[in-house]
Amino acid sequence: MTIVLIAWRNIGRNRRRSILSIAAVAGAMALLVFMMAFQKGSYLSMINTTVHAHSGHIQLQRTGYFKDGDLALKLDNPEALSPILRSIKEIVAFAPRINAPALVSKDAKTFGSLIWGIDPVAEANTSTLTKVIKKGKYLSAEDKTGALLSDLLAKNLNADIGDEIVFIGQGADGSMAAGKLFVRGIFKFGINEIDRVVMAAHIETIQEIFSLQDSASEIAVILDSDSARPLVIDSLKQRLAERSFDNITVLGWNDISPEIEQSIEIDWKTGLIMYAVLVLVVGFGIANTFFMAFMERIHEYGILLSLGMKSLTVSLMTYIESALLSAIGIALGAVVGIAVTEYFAKKGLTIPDAEDLFAEYGMDPVVYPALSAEVLVIATAIVGIITAAMALYPAWKAGRLEPVKALRRI
Amino acid sequence: MSLIEVHNVIKNYIDGKNTVEALRGVDIKIETGEFTAIAGPSGSGKTTLLNLIGGLDTVTSGTIKVDDVELSAVSIRRLSEMRLHKIGFVFQSYNLMPVLSALENVEFTMMLQSVPKRERTRRAKEILDKVGLSEHAHRRPPALSGGQQQRVAVARAIVSGPAVVLADEPTANLDSGTGAKLLDLMRTLNKTENMTFIFSTHDPMVMDYATRLIQLHDGAVRSDEMKNSKTAG
Numbered sequence: 001m002t003i004v005l006i007a008w009r010n011i012g013r014n015r016r017r018s019i020l021s022i023a024a025v026a027g028a029m030a031l032l033v034f035m036m037a038f039q040k041g042s043y044l045s046m047i048n049t050t051v052h053a054h055s056g057h058i059q060l061q062r063t064g065y066f067k068d069g070d071l072a073l074k075l076d077n078p079e080a081l082s083p084i085l086r087s088i089k090e091i092v093a094f095a096p097r098i099n100a101p102a103l104v105s106k107d108a109k110t111f112g113s114l115i116w117g118i119d120p121v122a123e124a125n126t127s128t129l130t131k132v133i134k135k136g137k138y139l140s141a142e143d144k145t146g147a148l149l150s151d152l153l154a155k156n157l158n159a160d161i162g163d164e165i166v167f168i169g170q171g172a173d174g175s176m177a178a179g180k181l182f183v184r185g186i187f188k189f190g191i192n193e194i195d196r197v198v199m200a201a202h203i204e205t206i207q208e209i210f211s212l213q214d215s216a217s218e219i220a221v222i223l224d225s226d227s228a229r230p231l232v233i234d235s236l237k238q239r240l241a242e243r244s245f246d247n248i249t250v251l252g253w254n255d256i257s258p259e260i261e262q263s264i265e266i267d268w269k270t271g272l273i274m275y276a277v278l279v280l281v282v283g284f285g286i287a288n289t290f291f292m293a294f295m296e297r298i299h300e301y302g303i304l305l306s307l308g309m310k311s312l313t314v315s316l317m318t319y320i321e322s323a324l325l326s327a328i329g330i331a332l333g334a335v336v337g338i339a340v341t342e343y344f345a346k347k348g349l350t351i352p353d354a355e356d357l358f359a360e361y362g363m364d365p366v367v368y369p370a371l372s373a374e375v376l377v378i379a380t381a382i383v384g385i386i387t388a389a390m391a392l393y394p395a396w397k398a399g400r401l402e403p404v405k406a407l408r409r410i
Numbered sequence: 411m412s413l414i415e416v417h418n419v420i421k422n423y424i425d426g427k428n429t430v431e432a433l434r435g436v437d438i439k440i441e442t443g444e445f446t447a448i449a450g451p452s453g454s455g456k457t458t459l460l461n462l463i464g465g466l467d468t469v470t471s472g473t474i475k476v477d478d479v480e481l482s483a484v485s486i487r488r489l490s491e492m493r494l495h496k497i498g499f500v501f502q503s504y505n506l507m508p509v510l511s512a513l514e515n516v517e518f519t520m521m522l523q524s525v526p527k528r529e530r531t532r533r534a535k536e537i538l539d540k541v542g543l544s545e546h547a548h549r550r551p552p553a554l555s556g557g558q559q560q561r562v563a564v565a566r567a568i569v570s571g572p573a574v575v576l577a578d579e580p581t582a583n584l585d586s587g588t589g590a591k592l593l594d595l596m597r598t599l600n601k602t603e604n605m606t607f608i609f610s611t612h613d614p615m616v617m618d619y620a621t622r623l624i625q626l627h628d629g630a631v632r633s634d635e636m637k638n639s640k641t642a643g
């Protein structure tokens with residue numbers, strides 16, 4: 001209607017101030033979109049690192065194994081699951097593993113350890129194990145006598161490439177499980193729980209020694225993107241049920257490492273509070289420009305009141321003027337924010353001075369900001385709510401103007 | 411009953427610690443169709459009186475009735491309705507909305523009255539034609555001369571047929587030739603449409619146009635006389 005028209009034309013009058021208001025809102029909006037997308041992107045790379053280090057996006061396990069860790073709770077004939085896994089297009093790789101606790105020794109030194117039985121080829125596609133070898137080599141496909149030692153475990157055992165490692169544990173059937181392996185390589189994930197205790201060896205060797213022929217403790221699954229996880233978990237569950245695979249549990253990385261999901265959630269919420277405070281600070285500057293616009297219009301509002309416009313309408317008109325400025329700013333800021341974010345989402349944003357550190361742990365030092373509807377909606381809500389609140393004051397003042405006093409203001 | 415009845419009106423302004431007695435007991439009755447000038451030196455209370463009659467401000471004591479409605483007895487809301495439907499204002503400094511064209515300015519009050527778009531455009535054009543501004547209907551005020559702006563202001567004031575048009579020194583910002591033309595226009599409207607005008611001035615040339623001259627001095631009526639108007643045109 002006409003009051004919207006007047007408010008709209010008013011914006012065009014003091015161009016400099018209107019541009020200032022719009023730029024402030026747009027700047028806040030663009031910054032928010034970019035920072036939120038960056039934050040989301042850094043979570044993705046954190047999830048990526050965890051998922052690729054070991055857990056996978058998804059794991060299949062025998063029901064109860066996750067809780068008890070009992071070697072006897074195993075997946076029988078894991079090969080039989082391959083067709084199902086291959087039938088889901090989001091699944092890009094998967095690898096069977098055995099996790100067997102054992103004592104490992106070299107010379108007179110003995111340490112508690114966790115032996116990973118791995119399929120060297122499948123594992124190479126699934127985890128970053130091949131990338132974190134610090135010394136020696138990764139296992140070749142048919143190497144049944146080789147072992148990869150984690151960095152600290154190797155130090156503790158005083159073991160080096162070529163050394164013989166003896167291990168002893170208990171097989172799934174309760175029998176004694178013992179063997180010897182030769183160190184081929186030493187790896188370091190930078191994840192303490194792994195680097196202190198893990199020794200990796202060929203899955204067939206470990207199956208045989210621990211009486212676990214034709215079985216696996218887990219199958220780690222890698223997806224093309226973590227966002228597909230909930231859907232893939234659902235369809236896996238459904239397909240397993242259809243084919244009568246009972247007693248198999250499908251876990252997401254967030255079930256396996258809930259602490260990571262929690263810390264992401266806390267970080268996100270802290271971030272939101274920080275953004276709200278930031279926009280509030282910028283908001284006071286914006287409020288100032290809204291108020292300046294109101295002050296300039298007092299005389300005109302006096303005219304409108306003298307013509308018989310209701311105070312409430314005058315107030316509404318003031319509010320509409322501020323709201324239009326905010327809306328333009330938000331739209332512009334969203335466009336700029338999306339453009340900048342998309343640029344870096346393609347190019348990646350290297351965390352300065354951290355390349356070497358990240359590379360050492362097989363992590364990507366480049367963060368790819370991840371834009372989503374959630375980011376846009378939240379950014380719009382934060383900027384929208386705060387500017388809408390800031391626009392209330394001049395609108396309230398406008399509603400209280402007295403015609404004569406307003407007319408006397410030139 | 412007269413159209414306007416000002417009875418024993420006192421208006422004080424509190425200005426910091428001082429009380430300014432702007433009107434000290436004014437009694438005036440104005441009938442429909444009068445063309446009244448309120449004259450007096452600067453500070454005599456002309457603007458104050460017009461603002462009170464127009465319901466823009468409230469009396470300290472006394473009563474003002476416009477069309478039998480006592481202004482001090484009604485709500486602020488009702489007062490703004492009175493301004494919308496019963497009163498037209500013309501100000502010394504034109505006071506048009508700068509972002510609206512001449513036509514839109516004239517339409518504006520009708521918009522507030524919820525007159526349908528077609529009807530208000532038709533009427534606005536008709537009135538602009540009457541004040542001789544049809545060619546400039548789509549110009550905005552800054553692109554019009556002072557005299558043209560004041561004609562738009564008159565058009566805006568009369569377009570919805572108010573009971574009275576209050577004009578506070580309508581010619582003070584105009585040169586005498588332009589001022590005379592504006593008065594001709596107002597007087598013509600007064601005669602042809604029987605429209606009531608009350609305008610303030612301290613210019614003797616302007617007083618010549620009035621059919622009634624009320625002289626204010628120090629917030630009180632010093633003289634009030636009917637006279638022959640210098641004829642329109």
Ligand SMILES: Nc1ncnc2c1ncn2[C@@H]1O[C@H](COP(=O)(O)OP(=O)(O)OP(=O)(O)O)[C@@H](O)[C@H]1O
Pocket residue numbers: 423424425430431432450451452453454455456457458459612
């Ligand atoms: N809002 C106000 N606050 C304080 N004093 C005021 C206010 N408005 C008017 N006055 C005072 O009231 C008196 C009458 O003022 P008013 O504006 O009505 O005079 P006027 O006859 O219109 O004068 P002018 O010819 O200069 O326009 C003056 O002394 C003026 O200073």
Ligand SMILES: [Mg+2]
Pocket residue numbers: 456457458578
């Ligand atoms: Mg005055």
